[in-house]
Amino acid sequence: MAFGSESRLLTGDQIKCRTDVALVTNLVLNLCNAILCILLGRLLDYGIWGVAAATVVSNYIALAFGCYQIWRNLRLLPWVSESEDPFAKLDLSLVCSPEKLAKLASLNINILIRSVCIMVIVTDFTSLSAKLGSAALAGNNLLMQLQMLISFGADGFANAGEAMVGQAIGFGNSHRVRQVFGALMCWGLLLGLTFTALYVSCGRWILLALTSHREIVDYAEAYLPWQWCAPLLSFTAYLMDGLFVGATQPNKMRDATFLALLAFLVASHAVPEFSNDVLWGAFMLHLLVRAAVLVYWYKGIELAADERHSYYQSLLPSDSIDPDLAFRNLLRPTDA
Structure with missing residues (x-):
């Protein structure tokens, strides 16, 4: 899941590719893993169990950091105001639709x-x-x-x-x-x-x-x-x-x-x-x-x-005065 949050930051359609944040997420993951492995595996002498626990904990830390960065970057979307929760307009029925899940499964x-x-x-x-x-x-x-x-x-x-x-x-x-x-x-x-x-x-x-x-x-x-x-x-x-x-x-x-x-x-x-x-x-x-x-x-x-x-052109109104503006508005989700 930590890698999934990193992937979202790399491939977001509406947000500029944040490869810098993906790099920081990887650094957080690996630095936490290294520090916790030394702490639990050597200093506290938990051995292999300490190393395993360090890996699990560091992945959850990276997951939390990645989710925070996704939330932070979603606020940069032009249709999300500063005082608005970016997840408020999230439609779970679209995210978890069988068609999209099947496409994701096929890809993987x-x-x-x-x-x-x-x-x-x-x-x-x-x-x-x-x-x-x-x-x-x-x-x-x-x-x-x-x-x-x-x-x-x-x-x-x-x-x-x-x-x-x-x-x-x-x-x-x-x-x-x-x-x-x-x-x-x-x-x-x-x-x-x-x-x-x-x-x-x-x-x-x-x-x-x-x-x-x-x-x-x-x-x-x-x-x-x-x-x-x-x-x-x-x-x-x-x-x-x-x-x-x-x-x-x-x-x-x-x-x-x-x-x-x-x-x-x-x-x-x-x-x-x-x-x-x-x-x-x-x-x-x-x-x-x-x-x-x-x-x-x-x-x-x-x-x-x-x-x-x-496909986008077919959705534009035929009497649109500014096709480019209409196209950008088409990509913007509605408030419904």
Whole structure:
């Protein structure tokens, strides 16, 4: 629920994206968790039970903070006066309608299926690495840490893209959708090239920072060039995921990941002479398929914004003198 309140602050349709508040909410969660873990787990010597209690309490603190921030930001809406409770006009029948709950459940189920597909890829990658020997298993696990760094670098941009494209579709603004897409692709290219340059120039030093076993580093370094290819493919796939979540089209993200899973399984299991290079090639192929399919389906996001705009236009009065003003009033809820 704490993450749900943070998500609401990131994706509110009528409120400006408050990524700063989402950051503070995360800081509150993690700082409280760290302080309480030290206090209960070490100083008061409650052990694992103290750490577990600290995690639960810190999540509830973050939930309370997030709910307060939602209430505070709802007061910024133009139709809510300073003395008015922003929840007074909340219609629970709309919030809890079966249609909306079913749509939310469908969205989360599709994201879950996508996550399961990725878990299958990672699990099969680890299993195949183990078949190549302990050195391959340890070396590939080390290289996977570099892949995790890429995902952490893309996470913030994907969340921002999710929020902005959701707002753009909510207002039926396909031009804004194109702007968000272009900005994300530019950032993806810049970050991809930055990570590639980092791995090319400092790859061995990063591996040495992750482990003290030089024999594992020597093995992993032989396959480090595969990680030079990973950033551009990874950033494109991860950022496009954010766009499709923001557009509430996770079914396409699910299908793209499923196709990527099939590509990985075929490439890694159908080759007669299996090797670690084949395994990494299959992993890069799955990233390429994910990125290419999502980019190919991107036009569907613009069409969704155009359809929303056409719907709003159909609701405007035909004798409206100022269509732009009428459109803004249309988005404002009534007092009823």
